[in-house]
Amino acid sequence: MIQEAVILFLDEKGFIPIFGCPAIKRNLLLLNQLGIKKIVILGKPQLYERLSDIPELGNFVFCPARTEVLENLLQDMIKGEKVLLLKANHVLDKSCLHRLINKCSENENLCLLEGEGKEPIFLCQKEELKKIVQAFLEEKEIASFVKEAERIKGSSGLPYVLTQTEDRKKAEHMLVKALSSEKRETDSFIAKNFDRNISLFITKRLVNTSISPNQVTLIGMSIGLVGAFLLSFPKYWFQLLGAFLFLFCVIVDGVDGEIARLKLKESVFGHYLDIITDNLVHVAIFVGMGIGLYKKTGNHLYLTLIWVLLIGFGLCAISVYQCILKKSEQELNRSPFLIRAMSFLTNRDF
Structure with missing residues (x-):
């Protein structure tokens, strides 16, 4: 595991905002989230004065x-430990850094993470770090240092280097594209081909606003609960509108996570809030359907089925938590067929 990183902060390009967050702050948050213990910023003193005005930068020297x-x-x-070297105006995501670290952390050779642009991210030994940093400080070419380096390709053009304010939109587009590619690898069929397209359309219009991922979660829950309420009426058009609202709620359920990933605002609280609100909506939807059918037919069987549903949901929640949520992805892949089947049946398609 890489424990040290150096960020070169030689000009004001590191202050260019990405989704409302200065690029330098975004890189600091990213490195802190990856568990890198020592982060050093090498920069001009006048830049530090502006940097100190930015809140919640995390740990760095x-x-x-x-x-x-x-x-x-x-x-x-x-x-003997390798050091990660990047510039303050680099734009990248977690998957890029994971790819570099996983492939090269045990490799003694110099490694480069390359995207669109001439300036890669380096994973190097101390001796190589000195030469590369001095070359940047003296504005010399670094081509002679990297001839024998192992080169790793990023995704969707990342990492990208900001050279002017106008580059912001292109960098943000790359981050959204990289997130889309990553999610499609694990999404189920309906989520991949329908839900994700609409959720990303919404995300791109909300990510540069002040709305937080948790606020989106609560909005999605509200939409789902309104849908459940409409399903409790016996009228056809009320039930149809309720069904559409539930489908829209499922789509919005992807937006909060997408915004959290793009703005680096993932949290344990947000994760559990998402799980709780999802399940609350699911229970409300089936209760609403049962009440609606009872009002329409007068058959008390539907009221009995609501109680069966609530008991079954409670047992299912306990089973899913014990068998799936407490297991890592690697453990789940090695699990018996029944547990893997339960995992499949609890994805977004169902």
Whole structure:
């Protein structure tokens, strides 16, 4: 596991916002979320003054970008460990860094993560780090250092380097495209070919607003509960509208996670809020259907079935939690057929 990273912050391009968050802050949050313990920013002192005005940057150490400072920095680094080197104006996502780290952390050679543009992200030894950083500080070509490097391709053009404010839209488009590609690898059939297209359409219009992922979760829950309420009426058009609202709720259920990933606002609270609201809506939908059918037919069997549903849902929730949610993806893939079947039946298609 990579424990140290260096961010070169040599000009104001690192302040260009991506989804409303300065690129330098986004990279700091990303590295902190990946569990990198020591993050050093090598930059100009005047840039630090502006940087200190940005809230919630996470853990980092700022050092002036000078050769003598670099020497001291290298002495403090863990011997034999590789160091991640990127620029403040790089734009990337977690999957890019995971690909680089997983393929090259045990490899002693210099590794490059390349995307669209001439400036890659480096995973290197201390000696290589010194040469590369000095080349950047002296504005020299780095081609001679990377001839023998192992090259890893990013996804959807990432990592991308911001050179001007106008590059923001292109970088944001790449992040959305990369997220879409990643989600489609694990989405079920209906989610991949229908739900995801609409949810990403909504996400692209909300991600640059102040709305938070948890607010989207609560909005989706409200839509689902209104749909359940309409299903409790015996009138055909009420029930049809309720069914459409439930389908829309399922689509919105993907938006909160997409915004959280793009804005790096994933949280344990948000994860459990999403699970609780999803299940609350599912129970409400079936209760609404049962009440609607009872009002329409007068048959008390539907009221009995509601109680059966509630008991069954409680037992199912316990089973799913014990058998699926507490297991990692690797454990789940090795699980018996019954557990894998339960996992399949609890995906978004069902």
